[in-house]
Amino acid sequence: KPTVNMGSRYPYSSSIFCGARKGVDYYSTSDLVMVKFISSSSQTSKGFKLTYSTAGCSRNFTSDQGRIKITGERKPCVMHVISPNPNSTISLYFSELRAYDWNQRRENDVIKIFDGMDASQESKVLLRIKNAGIRVPEPVFSNSSSLTISISPKTTSVAFDITYTTTTDGHGCGGYIFNYGGIFTSQLYPRNVRNFTTCRWDVAVPVGGAIELEFTTFELGPKNTCKTDYLQIYDVDPDTKSEVLRRTYCGGDTPAKYTGAKGQIAVRYVTSVHNGGTGWVARFMSRSTDPSWPALIGQHLIN
Structure with missing residues (x-):
């Protein structure tokens, strides 16, 4: 049952991990x-391995x-x-x-x-x-x-x-992030990128949560470059890897907070030689999809 505060994750007294997922x-x-490890006799997978150290x-x-x-x-x-x-x-x-x-x-x-x-x-x-x-x-x-x-x-x-x-x-151009919460930015932020680039960030949270995404900075330049410079948000199904385009933003837009359908999204950012903005900064956090778990969002940030 994880929690996050201002984009960083801090655990409650317990955190739950299940399924076939990358570690955190x-x-x-x-x-x-x-x-504490709980399993049934029907499970045939190998289990888990962990390492620990003093932080x-x-x-x-x-x-x-x-x-x-x-x-x-x-x-x-x-x-x-x-x-x-x-x-x-x-x-x-x-x-x-x-x-x-x-x-x-x-x-x-x-x-x-x-x-x-x-x-x-x-x-x-x-x-x-x-x-x-x-x-x-x-x-x-x-x-x-x-x-x-x-x-x-x-x-x-x-x-x-x-x-x-x-x-x-390329430098800062996309990547995979798996966490309860954190921050990521456009490539080379806050420098202006005037190149033809397509960067993709795949962002996932542990099982039991859906991603809440908020842009704290969003500057993609003028509206007249929307055909060549824009950002898209996709919902991704962690099991089937199928994707659904949910949002598209470009210069002059102010993106609303977005809550994914499941625990994984993709952010795709396309730029061209016409790009006139400094880019964007995004915070993501895990929100519980189980009503028996506490809400996992720092309310001072989300509300």
Whole structure:
């Protein structure tokens, strides 16, 4: 029974996983977790496999998509995000950041994100965060199949929540995301993309939920480019993979909040050399489709 707040997912006392689905990182709210497995004699599938660790720094993320969450880190550390496909690039989307250097030395780098595995090459820095307070940085798009996140030893406290995905279609152009909630943006946001591109994001939530999607920024340029620059939302059936086009938006539109029929949607974004907008930012969250479960949306965001 998961819940989400402002685009990040936070579990209730229990979360339910069933069926044949990709795994998801589960972050507990305490130092104790119980796993309960229920099955019947009619099941012939292999079961499940899980790994666990203490949530914190100095770990590698090697899946094609996932979540990186740090809560109140008070020591220096280095994390690597490594795509399983060497021909892909990585997109990082921040949904939360709190970073403080209590010495108030604004010249100090609190967090640095490097392209590649080497955190010593200043020429490879993609994002440099100083004494930031509470804010949400712009997304980060790699040029290679790996990224390094370095937290400064001068930092007293750092917390962040990041959704990441990988793609082989160009920098920030689409990807697969499976989570209770998170953020994703148009390719290279907030830069204007004046190219002929077609990017697709497949977004799914665990069984028992339907996706609620909200665009917090939507700027696709003037209305007269609607034939060549537009965004489409599809409902996707997780079992049959069939798709139904539900919405189409273009320049001048203000998309309404959208609730998918099931737990998976696709967002297709088409641009051309006439594209005059900076793009869009979307938050997605899981809403329960089971009346016995609590509503899973942060009401201050959705209502």
